[in-house]
Amino acid sequence: MHEMSIAQSILKIVLTEAQKNGAQKVKVVRIRAGQLRGIVREQLAFFFEFITKDTAAEGAVLEVEQVPIKAQCKPCEHTFMVQDYKFLCPKCQSKDVDVVEGMELAVKEIEIE
Amino acid sequence: MKITVLDNILKANDAIAEEIREELASHKVLAINLMSSPGAGKTTLLERTIEKLEPLGIHVGVVEGDIATTRDSDRLRKFDIPIVQINTGSACHLDANMTRSALSNLDCSAVDILFIENVGNLVCPAEFKIGEDHKVMMLSVTEGDEKPLKYPLMFRESSAMLINKIDLLAYTNFSMDEARKNAHSINPKLAIFPLSCTTGEGLNNWLKWMTTELEKKRKRLQKKTKKK
Ligand SMILES: Nc1nc2c(ncn2[C@@H]2O[C@H](COP(=O)(O)OP(=O)(O)OP(=O)(O)O)[C@@H](O)[C@H]2O)c(=O)[nH]1
Ligand SMILES: [Mg+2]
Ligand SMILES: [Zn+2]
Numbered sequence: 380m381h382e383m384s385i386a387q388s389i390l391k392i393v394l395t396e397a398q399k400n401g402a403q404k405v406k407v408v409r410i411r412a413g414q415l416r417g418i419v420r421e422q423l424a425f426f427f428e429f430i431t432k433d434t435a436a437e438g439a440v441l442e443v444e445q446v447p448i449k450a451q452c453k454p455c456e457h458t459f460m461v462q463d464y465k466f467l468c469p470k471c472q473s474k475d476v477d478v479v480e481g482m483e484l485a486v487k488e489i490e491i492e
Numbered sequence: 493m494k495i496t497v498l499d500n501i502l503k504a505n506d507a508i509a510e511e512i513r514e515e516l517a518s519h520k521v522l523a524i525n526l527m528s529s530p531g532a533g534k535t536t537l538l539e540r541t542i543e544k545l546e547p548l549g550i551h552v553g554v555v556e557g558d559i560a561t562t563r564d565s566d567r568l569r570k571f572d573i574p575i576v577q578i579n580t581g582s583a584c585h586l587d588a589n590m591t592r593s594a595l596s597n598l599d600c601s602a603v604d605i606l607f608i609e610n611v612g613n614l615v616c617p618a619e620f621k622i623g624e625d626h627k628v629m630m631l632s633v634t635e636g637d638e639k640p641l642k643y644p645l646m647f648r649e650s651s652a653m654l655i656n657k658i659d660l661l662a663y664t665n666f667s668m669d670e671a672r673k674n675a676h677s678i679n680p681k682l683a684i685f686p687l688s689c690t691t692g693e694g695l696n697n698w699l700k701w702m703t704t705e706l707e708k709k710r711k712r713l714q715k716k717t718k719k720k
Contacts, residue, residue: 381585381616388501396497410501415645417615464644464678474680478648484619486497 382419385484386426390436392486397435402491405436409488413446413481420445439489448481505620508588512595512623519600520713521553522706523608525586525624527646530612532632533656535564536689538607542571544699545605550706553603555594557586557611564609574598585616591623605706614639618646625709626651633657633664637671644678652683652701659688 389410397405408427412418420443427441448461452468453475459468466476500506516523526534535556542552553574556565565577576594578586591608600606608624610617618627627650631639634657640647647653653675655668668686675682683701687694 381619384583384585384587384616384620385501388504391504392497392499392501396495396499400493400495402493415648416619417643417645464641464648466648466678466680474676484501486499486501488494488496488498490494492493 382422383426385418386423386430389427389441389486390430390434393436393439393489394434396486396489397491400491402435404492405439405489406492407440407442407490408436408486409442409444411444411446411483411485411487413483414448415478415481416484418443418445418484444487446480446483449479450476451479452476502619502621505588508592509621509623512588512592513625515595516600516606516623517713519603520710521600521603521606522702522709523606523624523626524702525608525610525617525622525627526630527610527614527617527627527650528612528630528632528656529614529635532612532630532635533689534609534612534630535567537630537654537656538568538609540689540692540695541607541699541702542568542573544695545702546571546573548703550604550703551602553598553600553606555586555591555598555606555608557590557609559584559611574600574603580611584611584613585620586610586622587620588622605702614643614646618643618649626705628652628654630654630656631671633661633666637666637668638674640671640674640678647675647678647682650679650682651705652685652698654698655684655686656689658686658693659691 393408424441431437450461451458452473454473455471457470467474528534545552556577559580562577565575568575576598578590578594629646629650685698
């Protein structure tokens with residue numbers, strides 16, 4: 380249910396941008412959500428629709444791009460996709476890896492009129 | 493018209509968390525964000541921990557986060573320590589803003605370790621930084637050893653995991669080896685402490701970890717002030 384707080388934060392960012400650009404109406408909101416964030420798309424869309432009522436973003440379509448988890452091995456610098464949350468370098472078997480993608484949670488772009 | 497935004501959704505929260513972190517550092521406080529599913533034993537752990545730390549001269553402060561009621565903070569009133577209760581209302585997690593306003597009602601000047609008991613929930617609290625040094629999560633043996641695989645973010649973000657209620661192990665199908673394996677595949681650096689808040693078994697390892705982290709933080713802060 381962190382989707383409610385996240386929907387509110389998204390709306391804040393979207394309305395600020397909309398106002399800055401003199402928009403009458405926001406039509407599409409595109410966000411990037413890393414897989415590690417565990418965002419439930421339907422829940423987020425539900426809350427977003429609910430809180431955008433009577434704002435410039437009322438009726439806007441919320442598009443969620445899910446970003447899979449990518450990690451980089453510290454010892455051998457190999458970059459790989461993480462499957463089933465196994466943070467293990469397939470090349471050198473090291474567990475000392477950094478997450479380079481999959482933690483993002485950002486408003487990427489909006490479409491306005 | 494398309495507008496590129498590229499704005500981190502959690503940035504407002506993270507900025508406040510950073511302010512809290514600095515404020516706590518100025519008082520040399522080690523802050524621990526304690527998370528678990530409902531009823532794993534967080535408040536009981538705090539009772540046991542305060543009992544052990546206060547005689548060592550390590551002063552504890554507590555921020556209690558609950559959706560409703562002051563029951564958890566009432567349980568801690570028997571200790572002569574600073575406590576504030578946050579009722580989150582509908583929110584299933586603490587965020588930085590709530591934490592900051594709670595801390596404005598708590599005198600940190602005599603506190604060494606601040607515990608922030610988050611709302612019982614394995615998903616949402618992991619998303620929101622609240623100015624902590626460490627996220628510590630608690631899993632009780634009645635919840636199952638596969639939980640790390642179902643709630644990866646919390647396990648990935650935590651520094652330590654306490655496996656509580658080991659006095660009940662014989663009544664469950666919980667495998668300690670399986671739990672370790674699952675947790676370490678997500679976070680190899682996770683420190684794991686099996687313990688029982690009821691019998692007291694294993695508590696010392698947890699206390700030692702915490703006091704070591706307190707020392708480490710103090711040393712880090714000292715170095716920083718010397719540089720300046
Ligand atoms: N058998 C056993 N019971 C425990 C242990 N630790 C806690 N309990 C019991 O578990 C129940 C829940 O404990 P709490 O400390 O209230 O759990 P909590 O995580 O603070 O719960 P919420 O704040 O509601 O999420 C209580 O009845 C405790 O007595 C333990 O090590 N063994
Ligand atoms: Mg509690
Ligand atoms: Zn490698």
